[in-house]
Amino acid sequence: MPINKFWLGHLDLNKKVHIYGGGISGLLAAYRFQKEGIDFTLHEKSNRLGGKLQTDLTEHGPVEWAANAIVHSPEVEKLLSDLELTPIAATKGLKKCVYRKGKIQSFPPLSFLELLKVFKNLFRPIPPLSNCSLKEAFTPLLSEEICDEVLTPIFRGVYATGSEDLSATAVIPGLSQFEGLPYHNFFSSKLKNRSPLQSLSFKGGMQEFIDALSKKVRDHCNLNSNTPLQENSLVCTDPHSAAELLKSHPDINNLLNSIESVPIHSSCFVLKDEIKELKGCFGLLFNAKESKNIMGILANHEIFPQREYPKFSYTVISKTKINIDDVPLLTNYKTSLVEQKMFSHSYGLPLYNSNLIKVQKKLDKQEDAAFFGNYTDSISLRKLVELTSS
Numbered sequence: 001m002p003i004n005k006f007w008l009g010h011l012d013l014n015k016k017v018h019i020y021g022g023g024i025s026g027l028l029a030a031y032r033f034q035k036e037g038i039d040f041t042l043h044e045k046s047n048r049l050g051g052k053l054q055t056d057l058t059e060h061g062p063v064e065w066a067a068n069a070i071v072h073s074p075e076v077e078k079l080l081s082d083l084e085l086t087p088i089a090a091t092k093g094l095k096k097c098v099y100r101k102g103k104i105q106s107f108p109p110l111s112f113l114e115l116l117k118v119f120k121n122l123f124r125p126i127p128p129l130s131n132c133s134l135k136e137a138f139t140p141l142l143s144e145e146i147c148d149e150v151l152t153p154i155f156r157g158v159y160a161t162g163s164e165d166l167s168a169t170a171v172i173p174g175l176s177q178f179e180g181l182p183y184h185n186f187f188s189s190k191l192k193n194r195s196p197l198q199s200l201s202f203k204g205g206m207q208e209f210i211d212a213l214s215k216k217v218r219d220h221c222n223l224n225s226n227t228p229l230q231e232n233s234l235v236c237t238d239p240h241s242a243a244e245l246l247k248s249h250p251d252i253n254n255l256l257n258s259i260e261s262v263p264i265h266s267s268c269f270v271l272k273d274e275i276k277e278l279k280g281c282f283g284l285l286f287n288a289k290e291s292k293n294i295m296g297i298l299a300n301h302e303i304f305p306q307r308e309y310p311k312f313s314y315t316v317i318s319k320t321k322i323n324i325d326d327v328p329l330l331t332n333y334k335t336s337l338v339e340q341k342m343f344s345h346s347y348g349l350p351l352y353n354s355n356l357i358k359v360q361k362k363l364d365k366q367e368d369a370a371f372f373g374n375y376t377d378s379i380s381l382r383k384l385v386e387l388t389s390s
């Protein structure tokens with residue numbers, strides 16, 4: 001079966017391919033090439049595979065450096081079965097909450113009157129979407145206040161950026177088909193094709209996923225590599241490292257450097273006591289008005305109880321380095337703190353704004369290299385798996 005083009009730019013699959021970067025993107029590309037019998041070498045700069053995905057196994061349970069979970073899809077299920085991995089599924093029925101107007105509110109965090117207004121606005125048309133932010137695209141439906149207080153926290157939980165800074169079509173790819181049509185057409189189609197969002201991980205954390213994938217392609221991997229860019233390369237690093245690799249191509253270097261990024265810090269707080277307000281909750285999302293730096297809190301012991309956490313484990317995602325005093329709710333549990341571990345990613349996530357869409361189009365026209373990563377189509381691990389599936 002011909003291989004689907006999951007990268008941007010040009011690659012000749014009849015010749016040896018050089019993959020740069022052994023994070024999840026590079027590993028997934030390598031695994032696909034191996035299955036198709038394509039000759040390749042994977043060059044990884046550091047001494048380990050996995051990139052940002054890494055798990056520390058501590059006496060208080062697994063602690064993730066970055067992603068906590070991958071969302072289920074048929075392609076993810078197929079890959080995990082090929083890798084002979086048995087995932088654990090997040091507890092069903094946990095409440096997903098938003099901190100709004102000083103209170104924890106579960107979904108939908110809207111008053112009866114607000115729900116009525118939104119329902120009425122479902123018949124309004126989706127505005128023109130070219131260069132339109134997510135907030136601009138949804139203000140006619142939700143109002144500016146609900147965009148800031150509800151839409152922003154949902155998307156901040158994934159992209160670490162408010163709805164005003166995200167491009168509507170970059171974060172909701174199918175939306176442009178519905179431009180000019182009533183919002184309800186878009187939502188009806190979403191509901192028809194909806195599959196339940198089930199988060200999966202592993203007893204030993206996301207490292208198990210990396211280890212299984214690495215085992216499949218290890219013989220083709222060159223660790224501690226500083227090999228300069230070769231002909232017929234697939235660059236699977238973050239955009240700034242990609243720009244560095246392509247220093248001798250000023251146009252591509254400039255394009256890659258123009259991609260903005262958001263720094264992210266992932267902190268795990270182990271507490272002796274349970275945060276009673278978060279009992280039965282998956283987590284809690286914050287809007288930028290109520291917490292500028294904190295994106296959200298995940299209750300690890302509630303999400304994956306199969307891991308038998310000996311104490312109460314919470315992951316906080318933030319824009320800057322934090323301690324317990326900086327986190328709403330957690331600050332009340334200072335005397336209960338057993339341990340805090342923080343992992344910082346100065347190049348955390350690419351900013352999914354309208355510039356990124358322009359850059360993607362230009363990168364796809366390049367003849368000298370090809371690119372695949374969390375800035376070429378989607379941030380999520382699920383989508384990276386889907387793109388590299390046959």
Ligand SMILES: Cc1cc2nc3c(=O)[nH]c(=O)nc-3n(C[C@H](O)[C@H](O)[C@H](O)COP(=O)(O)OP(=O)(O)OC[C@H]3O[C@@H](n4cnc5c(N)ncnc54)[C@H](O)[C@@H]3O)c2cc1C
Pocket residue numbers: 020021022023024025026043044045046049050051052053065066067068069070071225236237238241242245264265266317345348349372373374379380381382
């Ligand atoms: C805190 C955090 C939480 C997240 N949570 C989730 C989640 O729950 N679910 C989800 O789906 N996604 C999540 N994501 C997103 C997801 O983790 C990332 O999109 C994904 O891990 C990126 O993988 P990557 O391989 O593209 O890049 P990276 O992991 O950055 O890997 C790039 C690799 O390239 C190597 N490299 C760099 N330069 C060179 C060079 N010159 N030569 C060779 N190698 C080089 C690096 O050493 C690295 O190993 C999260 C991200 C963060 C930061």
